[in-house]
Amino acid sequence: MVVGEMPDGVDLLVVGGGPGGYVAALAAAQLGRKVVLVDSTGPAGLGGVCVNVGCIPSKALIELADTVHDRKAWAQRGVSTAGIEVDMGAFQQWKGGVVSALNNGVRSLLKAAGVEVRTGYFRFSRPDQGVLECQDGPPIHLRFESCIIATGSRPVHLSTLPHDGRRILDSSDVLALERLPQSAAVVGGGYIGLELGTALAKLGVEMTIVEALPELLPGVGSSAGTIITKRLRNLGVTVRTGTKVTGDDGARLHLDTPDGPDALEVDTVIVAVGRIPNTDDLGLDALEVAPNEQGLLEVGPDRLLTPRVAAIGDITPGPALAHKASAEAHVAAEVLSGHPATFDPLTISAVVFSDPEVAVTGLTAEDASESGYEVDIASFPLSASGRARTLGEDLGSAYWVFEKGSGTLLGAQIVGPHATELITEAAVAIEMGANLEDIATIIHPHPTMSEALAEAALVGLGRPIHVPLRR
Template sequence: MVVGEIAEGVDLLVVGAGPAGYAAALRGAQLGRDVTLVDRDGEAGVGGVCLRVGCIPSKALIEFADVLHRANALGRGGLAAGGVTADLAGFQRHKAGIVAGLTGGVRGLLRDAGVPLVGGTLRFTRPDQAVVETTAGQARFFEFQDVVLATGSRPVSLPSLPFDGITVLDSTGALALDALPSSVAVVGAGYIGVELGTALAKLGVPVTIVEQAEHLLPGVERALSRPVSRRLAELGVDLLTAATARAHADGVLTVERGGEQVAVKAEKVIVAVGRQPNTDQLGLDRLGVTAGSDGLLPVGPDRLVRRHVAAIGDITPGPALAHKGYAEAGVAVENLSGRRAAFQPAAIPAVVFSDPEIATVGLTAAEAAEQGIEVAMSSLPMAANGRAMTIGAQHGTVQLVTDRGSGVVLGVHLVGPHASELIAEATLALEMGATAEDLAETIHVHPSVSEHLEEAARATVGRPINSPSQRPTAAD
């Protein structure tokens, strides 16, 4: 021990106050552990990227933009809105209220659970000790029994387009805009880029999306992403695929495509090319832990990196999703507390809050076939759904993938309105080992978008009601 160093004893130390971290802290308190939570931003960091500058603010912006766009577009349906306009400064106040309410609620839960929060930057000094350089400029040493790492991730920057917070923005900067730019280029057509680009286009901003891959939403089946591509075109978004953003100056983004230079007008550039785990400045070597070349920490089903050390959330393999972090938190803390638990979900749902929304869980037909499973797939266009038509959102489809022999549901893939809500039923079906017959015989509300899943199941078992009889197709 360093002379003059006085270490505070901690039973369970949790590093990071995002969704995974605060969930771990609360579960630890429920199990009777003496928990200390550390976050580099202190009280202001509660909720992490998701609640403060990511998931929640982005969905608020998406809803704001969609309401405005729909109000102005429903003239053909008899709605005389009289030219609704956007006040982005007013939106920022509205968004701040939402964030304050949610993060304040989490702080209240931590307070009620008796979990103290320490603000500052943490580095490990040995396998059972860490030092926190507090926001007040002090050094506090903590000697812990167990530790949960939940430090999250940050946006990836591009050497050619470094973030300056003025003209070149990350997603956080884009969500903080208090005035509409005259033009925007979004670099990266993953889910973040598509969501931000769609919202800004609905607010009337000319948007260009630049993507290195051959199509938007790389990793998503083309059958699912095509409706989104078509909708972006309807909204006036220019999509440049197989293209690379090179530089930005004087309101112009230079893009290389097909060996040629393309000039894209862009007052603001939003770089959304991915996120990287926050594991590089923790002093993990002192903890006896080594991150992979991708910065991720290898964990088992118990979420332990080694004895007394767990890792959860964006710093572990798998999708960087808040709901995955929530689920991992309980597993990690229970194992550190002498209980047996395993993170072995049948599937983890994923959603793109695009227009239309994409929600997917389980195997695609192609993935199942690659595993040697003989599959059947029913695919029904959303245009056949009455509820979707009444809300003017009939773009999309429902795909149901089942094992041809047993009828067990292997995957559900939705493109359309409220897909983010409908995917919960599909995920439960996979977790429960439900069959197409189970879904077909479950009475769904009419009229609703959810009944389209029932109809897809009915088509699979050969008893459709509101769609033509069809023979479920096998994977190619």
């Protein structure tokens, strides 16, 4: 021990206050542990990126955009929509209230559970100890019995598009805009780029989405990407796939397209090409562990890095999703508290708040085939859904991926209204080992969007009602 180093003793230390960290702290406290949670922004950062500058603010912006756009769409249904105006300043005040309420809610839960929250950057210095660097005071040494790392991720910044917060923005910058640009380009056609690009287009911004790969939403499935692309073009969004960005000169975004070099004049450039795990400044050498090539910490089903230290959330392999982090948090807290637990879900649903919404769970047909299953797909188009029609929607579908013969459900995808709310039925069915017959014989209420899953199951059984029999 260094002379003068007087460590504070901590029973269970949680590093990071996001959806993984604060859930881990609460779960550990419920198991009788004395918990200290440290976050670089302290109590103000509770809820993490998700609550403060990610999931919640983005969905607030999307709801605003959908409301404005839907009112215009209702004009042909007999509703006068003249005089709609958007005040982004007022929106930001309202959004701030939403974020503050959720942040305060997390703070209250931690306080009630007896969790101590401290502010500072934490780095490991030994296998059972680290240093909390505080902005307004000397560093504090903390020795822990157990530790859960939940430091999350941050937006990727491109060297060809240096972030300045004025012209070159990241997703957090967009969600804080007090004034909308006249034109913008989103670099990245994944879920973040699509959500932001669609919302801004609905608010009247002239939008272009640039994606280096051949289709939008890479990895989700070509059918979803095709439907989304069609809707974006209906919204007036220019979609440029197979196109790379080579730089920006302050007025024009320079592109490398399949037809050669090109340039795009836009007011704002939004970089949404992914996120990078926050594992590069944790002092991991002291634990004798190192991130992999993607910067992720490899963990087993017990989420342990060492006998004392667990890692969860965006810093571990798998989808970087808040609900995955929260689920892992329970496992880590239980394992470090001496209880048997493993993280081994059959499925982790992913949702995209695009237009229409996209939700997927379980295996894709390709993944299922590679895993050795003899696979089939059963699809039901939303153009045949009465409820979708009343919502003014005819694009989209629901489909099941299932094993031939047994009909066991392996995966599902929904593209359409409320897909993000509906996908959990499919996830529960897969986790419970259900088959097509189980879903088809459950009586779904009419008229609802949930009927699409039952109708797709009937298609797979060869007994369709509202679409023709497959030949």
